[in-house]
Amino acid sequence: MSRILFSIALLLGVAAPTMGQTVIVGSKQFNEGYILSEILAQLLEDRGFAVTRKFGLQGTLVAFEALKNRGIDVYPEYSGTLEQAILKLPRRVTYAELQAELQRRYQMELLDSFGFNNTYAIALGRKSAEHLRLKTISDLAKFLELRIGLSHEFLNRQDGWPGLAQTYRLPQRPVGIEHGLAYQAIREGKLDVTDVYSTDGDVKKYDLFLLDDDRRYFPQYLAAPLVRSDLDSRVKRVLEELRGAISEEEMVGMNAMALEGKSFAEVANGFLRGKGLLRHDTITIGRSKWGTLLYRAATHVKLTLIALLAGMAAAIPLGILVYRLRAISRWVIYVAGLLQTIPSIALLAFMIPFFGIGATPAVIALFLYALLPILRNTTTALFSIDPVLKTVSVGIGLTAWQRLRYIELPLGAPTILAGIKTAAVINIGTATLAAFIGAGGLGEPIVTGLALNDTALILEGAVPAAILAIITEFVFESLERLLIPKHLLQKAVE
Amino acid sequence: MIPIAFDHVSKFYGSEVALEEIHLAFEENQTSAVVGTSGSGKSTLIQLINGLVKPDKGTVLVFGEPIDYQHLPELRLRMGYAVQGTGLFPHLTVEQNIALLARLNHWEPGRTKARAEELMRLVNLPLGLRARYPHELSGGQQQRVGLCRAMMLNPKIFLLDEAFGALDPITRNEIHEEFLRLQESEARTIVLVTHDLREALKLAKRIVILHRGRLMQYGTSEDILKHPANEFVEHFMDAQLKS
Numbered sequence: 001m002s003r004i005l006f007s008i009a010l011l012l013g014v015a016a017p018t019m020g021q022t023v024i025v026g027s028k029q030f031n032e033g034y035i036l037s038e039i040l041a042q043l044l045e046d047r048g049f050a051v052t053r054k055f056g057l058q059g060t061l062v063a064f065e066a067l068k069n070r071g072i073d074v075y076p077e078y079s080g081t082l083e084q085a086i087l088k089l090p091r092r093v094t095y096a097e098l099q100a101e102l103q104r105r106y107q108m109e110l111l112d113s114f115g116f117n118n119t120y121a122i123a124l125g126r127k128s129a130e131h132l133r134l135k136t137i138s139d140l141a142k143f144l145e146l147r148i149g150l151s152h153e154f155l156n157r158q159d160g161w162p163g164l165a166q167t168y169r170l171p172q173r174p175v176g177i178e179h180g181l182a183y184q185a186i187r188e189g190k191l192d193v194t195d196v197y198s199t200d201g202d203v204k205k206y207d208l209f210l211l212d213d214d215r216r217y218f219p220q221y222l223a224a225p226l227v228r229s230d231l232d233s234r235v236k237r238v239l240e241e242l243r244g245a246i247s248e249e250e251m252v253g254m255n256a257m258a259l260e261g262k263s264f265a266e267v268a269n270g271f272l273r274g275k276g277l278l279r280h281d282t283i284t285i286g287r288s289k290w291g292t293l294l295y296r297a298a299t300h301v302k303l304t305l306i307a308l309l310a311g312m313a314a315a316i317p318l319g320i321l322v323y324r325l326r327a328i329s330r331w332v333i334y335v336a337g338l339l340q341t342i343p344s345i346a347l348l349a350f351m352i353p354f355f356g357i358g359a360t361p362a363v364i365a366l367f368l369y370a371l372l373p374i375l376r377n378t379t380t381a382l383f384s385i386d387p388v389l390k391t392v393s394v395g396i397g398l399t400a401w402q403r404l405r406y407i408e409l410p411l412g413a414p415t416i417l418a419g420i421k422t423a424a425v426i427n428i429g430t431a432t433l434a435a436f437i438g439a440g441g442l443g444e445p446i447v448t449g450l451a452l453n454d455t456a457l458i459l460e461g462a463v464p465a466a467i468l469a470i471i472t473e474f475v476f477e478s479l480e481r482l483l484i485p486k487h488l489l490q491k492a493v494e
Numbered sequence: 495m496i497p498i499a500f501d502h503v504s505k506f507y508g509s510e511v512a513l514e515e516i517h518l519a520f521e522e523n524q525t526s527a528v529v530g531t532s533g534s535g536k537s538t539l540i541q542l543i544n545g546l547v548k549p550d551k552g553t554v555l556v557f558g559e560p561i562d563y564q565h566l567p568e569l570r571l572r573m574g575y576a577v578q579g580t581g582l583f584p585h586l587t588v589e590q591n592i593a594l595l596a597r598l599n600h601w602e603p604g605r606t607k608a609r610a611e612e613l614m615r616l617v618n619l620p621l622g623l624r625a626r627y628p629h630e631l632s633g634g635q636q637q638r639v640g641l642c643r644a645m646m647l648n649p650k651i652f653l654l655d656e657a658f659g660a661l662d663p664i665t666r667n668e669i670h671e672e673f674l675r676l677q678e679s680e681a682r683t684i685v686l687v688t689h690d691l692r693e694a695l696k697l698a699k700r701i702v703i704l705h706r707g708r709l710m711q712y713g714t715s716e717d718i719l720k721h722p723a724n725e726f727v728e729h730f731m732d733a734q735l736k737s
Contacts, residue, residue: 392581395544395653396644397570402598410585487629488585 023235026072026357027055028063029436030179030451031258032118032199032223032251036076038268040225040239046278047238054357054438056447058345059153060085062352062437064226068106071356071438073231074239078118080221082110084159092219107229111236113222115244116251118199120154120218121210122164124192129209136214137168140193148174148193149182159219160195167217180453183208197221199248201255202453223251245275258452297464300441303434304427307363311370311423316416318371319378320404329379336372344369344433352437362434362441369430370423377419381412414484421476428469432461442468495558497522497651497683498543503552505538511707512538516552518702518712525677525684527694530704531730536687539704540655543685544570556651571595574644574682578656580636582628582643589624592642599647613642616679617672634665638672645676652684658693670696691734695719703727 023044027037034055041051054072057063060081066072079098083089087101095113102108122137124146129135132143140146154160155176164170177185177194183206185191196203198210223246225239250271257267272278315336322329342350347368351361385408393407409416435443442461449457480489499519505512513535520526528536541547542554545566553560556569582591589610590597596606614621617638628636637658644652658666674697677684688694694701695715703710703718703726710730711723722728 388577388579388581389583391546392575392577393583395541395546395570395575395577396595397567397573397575398595398598399567402567406594406598407583411583485585485627487627 021232021235022050022052023074024052024054024072026057026063026066026075026438027053028060028075029056029058029447030197031201031255031264032197033076034264034448034451035254035258035267036114036223038264039242039271040074040076042265042268042272043241043277044235044238046272046280049235049238056435056444056451057357057438058349058436058447062349062357065352066357066438067108067226067228069353069356070228071352071358073235074225074227076114076223077110077226078221078223079110079113080119080159080219082226083219085157088158095222102226103229109227109229109231109236111225111227111239112243113224114242114246114251116199116246116248117220117222118197118248118251119213119221120160121196121198121213123194123196123203123208123210125186126207126209128192129211134209134211136212137164137170137217138214140172140211141168141170144171146172146192147190148172149177149185149191150174150195151179151182152176154195164217167215178450180450184453199251199255201252201257201259204252204256205259241277245277246271261454293460293464296440296442296444296461297468299439300428300431300443300465300468303359303362303366303431303439303441304424307366307427307431308370308420308424310363310367311374312420314367315371315374315419316378319375319382319416322375322379323382333372333376333379336375339368340372344430345436348433348437357438359434359439361437362431362439366427366430366434369426373422373426374416374419377415377422378412381415381419382408384415385411411488414480414489417476417480417483421473424472424476425469428465428472432465435461495522496520496555497557498685499555500539500542501553501555503542503549503554505535505542505547505707506550513542513549513704513707516709518709520683520685521700522683523681524700525686525698526700526702527686527688527698528702528704529688529691529694529730530710532689533706534704535707536689536704537655539702540653540685540687543651543653544573544575571599571647572649572651574647574649574652576640576644576652576654576657578659580628580640582636582639584628587625587627588619588631588639591628591639592646594643595646609646609648610642613645614638616676617641618668632665633661634669637661637665637669641669641673641676645680648680650682652682654684654686656687656689659688666693673697691731703730705730 025037025041025044027033037053037055041053045051054066057066063075064086067075079095082102083093083098087105089101093101099110102110122140124134134140150161155174161174177191182191182194183202186194186208187206196208196210202208203210227236227239254267254271258264318332322332344365347365348361351365355361355364389407389411393403398407431441432443432446434441435447442465444461445457446461449455449461496519500516503516504514516539528539530536538547542549543556545561545563548563557572561569586594592610592613593606596609611621619635619638619642623631623635628639631639640657658669661669686694686698698715700712700714701718702712705726711718711727718727719731722731
């Protein structure tokens, strides 16, 4: 019995009580972020802290907000990113000035750097670089026909393309492309130029040539753990052991290993061991592949189901209310429709300042998406009931509640159920994006797979998600057969 | 006791007059028919009795008291109601349709079953149809189920709004016979709205003739046939009985 309760608690994400203090380590969604975070996490675990990993956060802002709102306790950040994207400082500052400014504005502490500089670089295939005799970024201005594809973040950040184009007077119009896909595109000749990180393992793997930043446009991007000042000093002391511990070569090496298919945990573990930083023989309690899959699927179903049930609990009564008070019907439907048009990733990002990261904002976002299909189908179902039947049900003496319970809802059931089905399928798809804000689920391998440009890993999430969607369809079909007389079903299909 | 009475009742839809100054009383345990051309206000009249429509002027009295519009469901349970096109609930079987009101009013199941079967026999519905859905029945059968449902709680008042309107002549005749038989076995006050004067003469003792919302004549069928109150009634009867 207690075992069952325990598994239920695990499934529901109820944290089991731990002996030590729990530190939540976050990471941004790219290889180096994962590896550095894994190094931080394993080091903390080795020193006796319980660690919760919230990896794969989408972009700087999400990670930074999460740290601010206590969704995470630490994540690796880069000095240049903080200077440009977060603090938006008008001039280059020293590392000490940066630390002071973060303390003053955000009560955050940027610990000492790991020791390597992962700055932005502009890269193209080595062969085309040789062919065109391109050596510096300045040279780029001469080749208008070059196709430039940049990661969305770089494309839009002031310290990214806009500033670069101004400094070097670059006339090209770049397009936005998912970072993980850009290399593939270059290899296949679909793209010529992209932005890379100078420690990127892909630089080796895809044999890219880094153009010289001859006007010293890019600032330094020294990687370091970023924490809130109020973080337990024992935790900080552990993190400070990594000061100057990682060189550029080591980082490129680790990134390349991750590209070759080693897990981030393995890469991090190998590094820590090589440096003699681990005191204990870590016992990695890894789940089996199927166990991981099942766990992810369970998380996924949990997110979807809670959101769906909440959506039903809100949208069906709201639909009934709209049916009874026609005056508000249009507005309610408009608002619900508006919610539906917000791109999922944007909606998830909006949630962070209010609800932090993890399952809560994900469930709330999914709940909002579930509203419209259920609401619309509920009102449609009720409004389209034969008026003769409505008159008769009033005329024979049914109370408002009896009409709803015994006549209107049963007659509307096929359409309402179809709305719930639509919401469920939408939610299963959208829930894959929840991994971007650390909610886990089947989106996790997809997010990591995108970072690694690893199709197999992407499929590891995408295929089960598709199967889940099919199972959902099947479950709802069975429910329909069970709950609704056949002759009413044919009508609902229209 | 006078079961249904209209005390100077008027009803308007916007500036349109639906009924004007209707003042009449229906007699207990008799069938009265309300006839008139379309737009005469006859449907409005019947819907005033069960509170589906509220008067703008005057008072409607049922069971000797003005209608309490705060407690309509209770009142309606004491009045059977059947409409054209049957109004059977498609998601319920024949038996569930007939027994719906008894079930919602917590009748004991044995009593419910016995009453439903009794009614089905009275209107010549084979008991084998109990588990069928309405769409599996003929028009006549559906109409009979509608009658059974309306009479389930043995109401003292029974309102029929063009209830036999959509049937073929033969089926209609059969149902008329069953209707008369029902009335003999369980006498009640019936108000029957129809556009068909012949049906009215066959089924009702007393007849109300409406025209453009005004009461033209109210009397026994003999009265009306022998002494039409005005030119309209005369024309109306000529037109209906000759065709």
